[in-house]
Amino acid sequence: MKNTLYLLLVIVAFFSCENDKKSTKDASTLKEINVYTHRHYESDQELFKAFEEESGIKVNVINASADELIQKMVLEGEQSPADVLITVDAGRLHRAKAKNLLQPITNSKIDSIVPSHLKDKENYWFGLTKRARVIVYAKDRVDPMELSSYENLVDEKWKNKIVVRSSSNIYNQSLMASIIANDGEDAAKMWAEALVNNMARSPKGNDRDQVKAVAGGEADLAIVNTYYIGKMLNSKDQAELDAAQSVEVFFPNQEDRGTHINVSGIGVAKYAPNQEAAIQFITYLLSEKSQKIFASSNYEYPVNPNVENAEVLKSWGSFKEDQLNLSKLGELNKKAVILFDEAGWK
Amino acid sequence: MKQAGSKHINSLLESFFKLKRDINRWSFATLFILLIIAVPVFTIGIKLFDGPGQSWLHISDYLLPSYLKNSFYLAILCSIITILFGVSSAWLVTRYHFPFRKALEWLLIIPLAIPSYIVAYAYAGFFDYGGIYASFFEVFEIANAKLDIMNVFGLAFVLSISLFPYVYVSARAFFLNQAISLLEASRLLGVSERKSFVKLIIPLARPAVVAGLVLVLMEVLNDYGAAKYFGVNTFTTGIFRSWFSLEEPETAIYLSALLLILVFGLILIEKWQRRKIQYSSIKSANTKPNKKIILPKWQQFLICFTVLIPVVLGFFVPVWQLLIWAFKTFTQVLNPSLFWLSLQSFGIAFITAFFTVLFALVLLYFSKWNKITFIKNASKLGVLGYAIPGAVVAIGIMMPTLLIDKWLINQGLITQFLINGTLIALVYAYVVRFLAVAYQPLESSSLKVNNSIPDSSKILGMGNFKTFYKIEFPLIRAGMLSAFILVFIDTLKELPLTLILKPYHVNTLAVKAYEFASDEMVMQAAIPSLCIILTALIPVIFLNKLLLKNE
Numbered sequence: 042m043k044n045t046l047y048l049l050l051v052i053v054a055f056f057s058c059e060n061d062k063k064s065t066k067d068a069s070t071l072k073e074i075n076v077y078t079h080r081h082y083e084s085d086q087e088l089f090k091a092f093e094e095e096s097g098i099k100v101n102v103i104n105a106s107a108d109e110l111i112q113k114m115v116l117e118g119e120q121s122p123a124d125v126l127i128t129v130d131a132g133r134l135h136r137a138k139a140k141n142l143l144q145p146i147t148n149s150k151i152d153s154i155v156p157s158h159l160k161d162k163e164n165y166w167f168g169l170t171k172r173a174r175v176i177v178y179a180k181d182r183v184d185p186m187e188l189s190s191y192e193n194l195v196d197e198k199w200k201n202k203i204v205v206r207s208s209s210n211i212y213n214q215s216l217m218a219s220i221i222a223n224d225g226e227d228a229a230k231m232w233a234e235a236l237v238n239n240m241a242r243s244p245k246g247n248d249r250d251q252v253k254a255v256a257g258g259e260a261d262l263a264i265v266n267t268y269y270i271g272k273m274l275n276s277k278d279q280a281e282l283d284a285a286q287s288v289e290v291f292f293p294n295q296e297d298r299g300t301h302i303n304v305s306g307i308g309v310a311k312y313a314p315n316q317e318a319a320i321q322f323i324t325y326l327l328s329e330k331s332q333k334i335f336a337s338s339n340y341e342y343p344v345n346p347n348v349e350n351a352e353v354l355k356s357w358g359s360f361k362e363d364q365l366n367l368s369k370l371g372e373l374n375k376k377a378v379i380l381f382d383e384a385g386w387k
Numbered sequence: 388m389k390q391a392g393s394k395h396i397n398s399l400l401e402s403f404f405k406l407k408r409d410i411n412r413w414s415f416a417t418l419f420i421l422l423i424i425a426v427p428v429f430t431i432g433i434k435l436f437d438g439p440g441q442s443w444l445h446i447s448d449y450l451l452p453s454y455l456k457n458s459f460y461l462a463i464l465c466s467i468i469t470i471l472f473g474v475s476s477a478w479l480v481t482r483y484h485f486p487f488r489k490a491l492e493w494l495l496i497i498p499l500a501i502p503s504y505i506v507a508y509a510y511a512g513f514f515d516y517g518g519i520y521a522s523f524f525e526v527f528e529i530a531n532a533k534l535d536i537m538n539v540f541g542l543a544f545v546l547s548i549s550l551f552p553y554v555y556v557s558a559r560a561f562f563l564n565q566a567i568s569l570l571e572a573s574r575l576l577g578v579s580e581r582k583s584f585v586k587l588i589i590p591l592a593r594p595a596v597v598a599g600l601v602l603v604l605m606e607v608l609n610d611y612g613a614a615k616y617f618g619v620n621t622f623t624t625g626i627f628r629s630w631f632s633l634e635e636p637e638t639a640i641y642l643s644a645l646l647l648i649l650v651f652g653l654i655l656i657e658k659w660q661r662r663k664i665q666y667s668s669i670k671s672a673n674t675k676p677n678k679k680i681i682l683p684k685w686q687q688f689l690i691c692f693t694v695l696i697p698v699v700l701g702f703f704v705p706v707w708q709l710l711i712w713a714f715k716t717f718t719q720v721l722n723p724s725l726f727w728l729s730l731q732s733f734g735i736a737f738i739t740a741f742f743t744v745l746f747a748l749v750l751l752y753f754s755k756w757n758k759i760t761f762i763k764n765a766s767k768l769g770v771l772g773y774a775i776p777g778a779v780v781a782i783g784i785m786m787p788t789l790l791i792d793k794w795l796i797n798q799g800l801i802t803q804f805l806i807n808g809t810l811i812a813l814v815y816a817y818v819v820r821f822l823a824v825a826y827q828p829l830e831s832s833s834l835k836v837n838n839s840i841p842d843s844s845k846i847l848g849m850g851n852f853k854t855f856y857k858i859e860f861p862l863i864r865a866g867m868l869s870a871f872i873l874v875f876i877d878t879l880k881e882l883p884l885t886l887i888l889k890p891y892h893v894n895t896l897a898v899k900a901y902e903f904a905s906d907e908m909v910m911q912a913a914i915p916s917l918c919i920i921l922t923a924l925i926p927v928i929f930l931n932k933l934l935l936k937n938e
Contacts, residue, residue, distance in 0.1 A: 075891070081902035104902055105886035108631040109778060113887055116785045120793060122808065136634065207618055209628055245537045245618025246511070247907045257516040257531050269907060277715045278910060280517020378632040379442075382449040387620060 073099040074318040077114065078127035079107040080305060084338040092325050098318050107133040114142045114310065124313040125322060127169070129305045130211045132218070134166040135371020143308040148320055154327045154345050158364050159304050168304030168367070169326055170341035173267045173360065174216050175300060177252060177288040183261050190294040191220060191301070194262070195235035203236065204251045204260040207244040208381035212266055212303065217377035218370045219301045219363060226376065233384035244387045249273060249281065256284035263288075271340025271353045292360035299361035303370065304344065413757035413851075417765075420750050424769045427783030427819050431775065435644050440635035446642075450625055458608060458622045461543050465607045466600060468547035472697040473554025474596060478584070479694050481562040482570075484679040485687040491694050492559075493927050496872065498701030499552040500923035501709075502880040502897060504612025505916045506549045508909045509705040510536055511616070512712070519708065537617045545617075546607050548701040553606075554599035556869045557828050561595035562588075563865060567678075594834060597657050598827035602873075605650055605773045605823070612882075612904075622646050623776055636782075643779050650774040706920065712913035720914045725899075729918050732895040733925065735810070736878040739817040740825075740926075743874045744867060746818055747825035751833060752859075756851050770823035777820060777884035784816045784888065813888045820884060821877050825870040832866025833859065876923045896922065 078085070081104055089100040103110070107128040114121050114137070126143065128134050137143050138161060145164045152164075159168035176188060187198070194203060206213065221229040241260035251263035252273060273285035292300045307326065309319045325331060332343035336351050343350070479485075480492045501509075514520045514534040524532035536544070569591065573583040611623045622642065630639035682690070713720075750769050754762055772780055788806040795801045806812045836859055844854040880897050889898070896919045903912035 081906050101891040103889075103891065104898065106631075106905075109781075109883070109887050112636075112782065113785070116782070116789055117807070118789075118793075120789075120796065120804065122804075207615070209615065209624065209632060214632065243618060246616065249907050250511075250515075253516050257533060272908075276910075278517075278712075280515070283517065375632070375634055378628070379445060382445065387618060 072097060072315070072318060073101060074315050074322055075101045075103070075122045075124045076127065076322075077103050077105075077110040077123045077125070077310075079105070079110065079129050079133070080127050082339050084334050087338070088326065088331050088334055091331075092322060096318075096321060096325070098315075098321070100322075107137075111137050111140065111142065115140060119312050121310060121312050122314060123310040124315045124319040125307055125309055127305070127307045130215055130303050130370070131166075131168070131306055131367035132211065132215055132303075132371040132374045134161070134306050134308050135368050136374075137308060138165040139371070142311055144311045144313070144316075146309050146320060146323075148324070150324050151320075151327060156344065156346070158366050159344050160306075161308075161368055162366065166306050166308035167323065167327070168306045168344045170305045170332075170335045170339070171302050171344060171362075172212075172305070172341055173292065173300050173302045173362070174212055174264060175267055176291045176293050177255060177263050177265055177270065178291055179255050179258075179261050180287055180289050185289065185291055188262075188291050188293065189296065191216070191264075192224070192232060193293075194264075195232055195239060199239045199262060201239065201241045202261040203239045203263070204241050204254045205236075205244060205264040206247060206251060208378070208386040212248075213264075213386075214374055214377045214381070215303045215370045216264070216301050217381060218373035219365055221373050221376060221380070222365055222369045223298055223363075226380070229377075230380045230384055233380055233386050237384055237386050252288055253281070253284045256287045267342070267354065267357075268340040271351060274353055275340075290357045292357075294363070295361050298365070299363040302342075302362050304367060305341070413753045414762050417750065417753040417757055417762050420746065420753065421765060421769060424746070424750075424772065424819055424822060426787050427780055427816075428768075428771050428775065430786045431640055431779060431783045432644065434637065434640045437637050439641040440629070440633075440637040442629055442633045442635050442638050443641065445633075446625060446629055446638060450620070450628070454620055454622050454625045457539055457619055460539050461546070461607055461619075461621060462604055464540070464543035465547045465550065465603060468543065469551040469554045469603045470596060470600065472547070472551040473599060474558050474589075474592065476694050476697055477555045477558035477562055478588070479690050481559060481567070482680060483687070483690050484681045485691045485694075487691060488679075491691070491698060494698050494702060495555050495694070496552045496876075496927055497920065497923065498549050498697070498705075499873070499876050500879065500920045501549060501702075501705055501916060502612070502882070502900065502919070503546055503549045503606075503610055504616065504904070505709070505900065505912065506701075506705050507542070507545045507613035507616050508904065508912070509708040510541070510545050512909065513704060513708050519711070539617075539619050542614060542617045542619045545613055546610060547603075548697065549705075550603045550606055551697060551701065553602040553873070554596060556873060557595040557599035557831055558592055560828060560832055560865050560869050561592050595831045598831045601650075601654060601657075602773070602824060602827060604653065608646060608650065608774070609776055611776065626776055626779070640779070643775055647771060647774050651771065654770075706917070709913040709917055712910040713917055716911045717914060720903075720911050725896075725914065725918055728894055728896055728899060728915075729922050731893060732879055732897070732919070733922050735813070735893070735895060736875045736922075737926075738810075739814050739821070739878040740871045740875040742814060743818045743821050743825045744829075744870050747822055747829050747870065748867070750822075751826065751829055752851075752855060755833075770826050772819040773821065773823035775820075777881060778887065780816055780820050781884045781887040784812060784819065788812055788815070807888075808890050810890060810893065813885065813890070813893075816884050816888050817878055817881065820881070821874045824873045824877055828866045828869045828873065829863065832863045836862045872926055875926050879919050879923055 076089070089102065092098070093100050105113070107126075107130070110126060111133065114123055114126070117123070126134070126137055128137075134143070143165045147164055151167055155167045159171065160166065176194070178185065178188065208214065217229060217233065220232060224232070241254070246254075248265040248269040251265050252270065254260050255263045267290065270285055270290060273281045276282050276285070294300055307323055309316060309323070313319050327345055329345060329348050332345040332348040335341050336343045336348055336354075340351050340353060342354065349355070476495050480488060480495070512518050514536055516531055516533050520534055521532040535541075569587060570583050573587050574580065578586070608621070609623055610621070611627060614621045614624060622645075626639045626642045626646075629635050629642060747769075775783070785807060792804040792806050795805060806815075841854045841858050844858055845851070849857070879895070882897050882901055885895055885898055886901070889895070896915045900912040900915040900919070903909070903915070
């Protein structure tokens with residue numbers, strides 16, 4: 042009896058681990074595309090499935106952080122099975138390009154959809170969705186007239202009133218890079234130092250936690266990404282919903298360069314075995330139908346100008362975007378991290 | 388002069404003959420296995436000669452002091468808490484009879500099954516605004532109650548509570564196997580129960596406790612998810628910061644080498660200290676079933692309550708929070724594919740646990756049967772993989788195996804990677820990483836086997852294998868089972884390595900949980916996390932039954 046049980050266990054174990062090697066083996070006969078992605082959203086899985094059905098091309102997905110995916114591609118070299126790389130920020134795409142992992146794509150359809158500041162100058166990568174890094178304030182304690190720009194956050198009046206997450210987060214690094222690009226290195230360092238002085242607590246948690254901290258009264262302002270607020274406002278958790286409803290979104294720098302935005306984007310791998318399928322895949326993700334799904338289920342701003350924003354986003358009104366070319370964010374990323382450390386932003 | 392020279396040559400010759408005499412097939416076999424295990428570690432080690440990157444100065448100026456301080460605090464605090472919980476609960480469940488003892492005996496292992504970053508999220512959620520903690524206070528009309536546990540102390544608590552089972556498991560295996568008969572002897576000689584425990588059992592349990600503690604510490608120093616969420620910068624934060632944010636893998640490798648030296652140093656100090664004491668010289672192997680002390684009812688309940696504390700903190704509280712989240716998200720997350728995912732995770736963990744225990748066993752005994760001291764010591768290097776962050780191990784695996792894959796492709800033998808992107812690389816990486824988890828309990832249980840028994844068996848003409856199968860195997864079976872369960876659970880929740888090396892279409896529950904959690908959908912991660920716990924329960928219950936039957 043005992044032995045049969047053992048045997049059964051082993052059989053189940055081996056059976057459940059049977060490799061799907063067939064799908065990668067006959068790559069030439071079966072149409073497929075290998076996607077390395079940092080986006081783990083349900084909207085994406087939905088879209089991949091829809092693409093499979095529509096085009097007959099099988100989508101193989103490897104989910105990991107962009108850094109790990111880039112490292113993997115470097116090691117795999119010419120034999121890398123990756124066709125496209127999807128990241129959640131422009132900086133990482135720039136890094137992939139700098140490491141010679143991507144190839145330029147000239148395609149009139151893609152060019153006509155993606156605005157020029159949301160893609161690589163040489164067409165190595167393209168933005169898929171936008172997110173803005175905004176200030177949220179406690180409705181009951183802050184007069185929005187007092188807010189103006191990121192730079193203004195270092196004002197004395199916000200002493201011990203700001204919460205923001207750690208500097209190891211890429212969204213903060215990109216924001217810092219944009220400030221370096223706009224105000225210069227010295228000013229950026231001073232800004233970071235002064236902001237650390239105004240923090241209500243040492244950086245911890247994620248963006249949602251910052252909103253909760255404002256709602257709970259630990260601070261008056263928080264710097265967060267828009268789509269987290271969208272998700273919180275549609276959350277099934279009462280505490281999250283309450284927290285999100287007690288704050289309001291403010292788009293900074295409307296009087297000058299515009300609010301800092303970043304994109305989640307895509308690039309075709311240099312050694313992509315299925316290059317044509319990859320281009321087809323990208324145009325599919327940029328189509329109005331797909332962009333609508335990004336916008337409605339993930340509360341991101343679509344890059345396709347013909348697609349409307351989700352209702353929540355509409356309620357915040359339209360805003361002026363920083364037109365800085367996003368490649369800059371990648372170029373200045375390392376500098377941003379160094380300045381964060383020097384300024385003592387944990 | 389001349390004489391001294393010839394003396395020198397003589398001694399050289401002598402050691403050469405010694406080597407020739409002592410070398411046997413076990414030496415080669417040990418070295419071979421060691422090579423397989425150590426290749427990834429050495430690949431990373433070689434990188435050290437490139438020197439640290441340009442950011443090294445920046446890191447050592449601005450970051451290293453606080454990394455060191457935090458890691459040090461964490462190590463100390465976690466050692467204290469895990470020993471406290473692990474040793475006390477192990478002693479109470481083996482020595483005393485009390486209500487729910489059997490259930491608690493295995494429930495004490497289960498906290499290990501929840502990935503520590505999920506425990507961190509669960510506790511943060513528990514004490515957050517609108518959480519369970521706050522709802523207690525709402526009864527008294529206190530609004531916005533919150534306990535901030537997101538600091539180094541909170542982190543130490545969360546990590547300890549999810550890792551103490553390592554200490555519990557190895558301490559319990561020791562207590563079960565032989566402590567009782569020693570204690571009885573001590574009691575017969577008129578020493579009080581408490582004094583015997585403090586003077587006799589605690590010192591004797593040291594190798595077992597330390598073996599568990601080493602695993603705890605390596606895991607603590609390696610933690611990334613929980614520390615990141617709590618905003619506590621540790622050594623591993625530094626590794627990832629220099630690797631990814633500062634784009635300097637060299638500095639990252641330098642830092643992980645430092646970490647490695649630190650951990651290895653700890654192991655060596657312990658081994659050196661232990662050398663003075665001969666642990667295997669206990670004469671009578673315990674064959675009597677150990678009888679549990681039956682105390683008055685109220686004392687039994689007191690004991691039950693004490694043992695419940697770590698179980699409640701490490702299992703019921705996080706699971707309570709996870710269940711609440713699961714209830715809120717099940718319409719969105721729960722679907723049949725989760726079952727398939729559980730099955731896959733189970734299969735992968737089962738295979739990994741099997742091979743890891745096998746490798747650890749082979750390494751342990753081959754090095755024992757071989758006579759060269761150098762190789763005996765070198766076999767300890769096999770445990771190094773556990774001290775390196777999973778993501779770094781993955782790189783260490785990919786570099787050499789890709790060479791083989793690419794060579795095979797160039798030779799026209801294969802068209803697709805044979806090792807990379809298949810289960811081979813994944814299981815290989817797991818074995819490298821978790822060998823220490825299996826090695827430690829095996830080593831400490833094999834230490835207790837009195838050497839004279841296998842020795843006399845060999846004198847009587849039995850071969851190594853036969854001796855092992857007939858004599859040592861039955862004696863270390865408990866240790867083997869613990870090793871299997873630990874590796875199984877560890878594999879179930881492993882993340883960074885799995886993400887990088889997993890084949891397409893193979894997916895695990897841990898990856899699923901991560902996909903949600905990494906996007907701040909912590910609540911949605913609850914259901915996959917609960918599935919991990921359920922899957923982990925299967926071998927724990929099954930093997931524990933086996934263990935109890937053989938007791």
